[in-house]
Amino acid sequence: MDIYEPAGDTVKRRPLIIFAHGGGFVAGSKTDSYPVAFCTRLAKLGYVTASIEYRLGFAFTGFAAPADTPKIAQAALRGAQDMKAAVRFFRKDAATARMYRIFSNYIIVSGSSAGAFAALETGYLDKASEVPSYLDLTALGGVDGTSGNPGYSNAVAAVLSLSGATESPNIIEPGNAPLCSVHGTRDATVPYLQGRIGSLLPPKYVYGSGRLNPRATALGIRNTLRPLKGADHVPFETNAAYADTVFWTVRDFLRPLLRLPGTALAARTASPAVPIAFAYPTPARDAVQLALPENWRDLGEAQLIDLTGRVVQQLKPQAQQLQLLRGSLAPVSTRCGLPGKLPRG
Structure with a gap:
């Protein structure tokens, strides 16, 4: 991971945002332009931010499940396992060396596109029963994985999903962390509502922000949904105006959560x-x-x-x-x- 810290601050209980890049689980890097811009801009507000790498790649091995791609489900789970290891890394540091002065109650996970899939599963997928039955969960290391820093909690204070989706809205349960989503309403890659992803492979059915945030509302979970009307997939990664919208949405969503003073x-x-x-x-x-x-x-x-x-x-x-x-x-x-x-x- 690349870690961005506010320059010259003396805060003893810093909030942390962990970010995972997009790329369809086959491409992308922690040094892509959008993760760098996102992390830099929020670090200037006083957050510690971390742009992480996670395992990429999957191989199609046959029609193991109707209308679904098992290897996409596996890739999303592995991404979440690696993000959970990053959460545990910072919680371990908060309990020991305190190199980054993180307050463990203020750890937030986020991501764009595939990275948002990982963030959503990091925040909400916590039971073996929520993992597709056609995956060999034991071989994959369980729900939390074995990517490092065992013995510390994966719990997060909030989830930021940028053009993300997940297996089922039902992984969001009462008492879960708050959710902030930004999503183009005409996203042809990751559906705003629900639909299939994967063009060359057997498609996987997923639920986007337009289904996940109403689920959170119904359960009394604090959430914000910012629909980008008429926008396609991840417009904020190439358009400065959309990038500003994401920044303002995230900023305003997190401030009450962190109990920062207002007017x-x-x-x-x-x-x-x-x-x-x-x-x-x-x-x-x-x-x-x-x-x-x-x-x-x-x-x-x-x-x-x-x-x-x-x-x-x-x-x-x-x-x-x-x-x-x-x-x-x-x-x-x-x-x-x-x-x-x-x-x-």
Whole structure:
């Protein structure tokens, strides 16, 4: 793996994102341009990121299962086993040398295309009964595999799936880790909803983001689905605008999970302001969404205050859900009474 670290930080409990490249289980590398860009950009936010290699290749050996390709299922499982070994590597380091200062509660797995298959199985496939029966699971080393760092947990805090799919939505179960998915709605390689993959081989039936995230919602699992309307497979790997969308989606999904501070809404009272709701996303690119408490009708006048204490908006709520355009959030006062500008980004 290649490990990217924030430069010059002194944080003792860093969050970690492990990323697996795409390539259909036959190609790709940890040094491909997209994994490098993805890991670099998130490292600049304070994450430790790791772009991993995993075992590639599979050989077709016959029609072992109807309408399915056993070797694709095997390749996905091996990718997950290798990603789980990476999770265990960092959890071992967190418990011993602490070279990377990782907080083991903040380990997130992610991937693009085939790498997303591996990330989904890392996060959700944890029982032998969830592995296709036509695979020799014993010969493959069991669900967790034997790729290294035994004795440590494979558990992750979240799963990021970029144009990914998996064997069945049922591997997502109550209490599982949160899920963030980005997927083109016209993906002809990995279906957005469900369908077969594999053009030259007997196809394998899989379920994409449009089926996995609703499954998570039905189970009460926190999740975000960002459909890229009309987009084909992994457009974010070649198009900067789509890459930005992935970055903003991942950033905004993870921040509440990591309990990072946001902009607070406070009632206007004679006593010191007490936060009663949070605005999101923060920082905001276009608009800030406000979710007010159930007693919002009793607020009267309220103030939106940034982290420096500046009032950036006077509010007279007319509804419990509000949306404020970012460009309209000019400070109306500061602690010292001088005009100021809203911080960018």
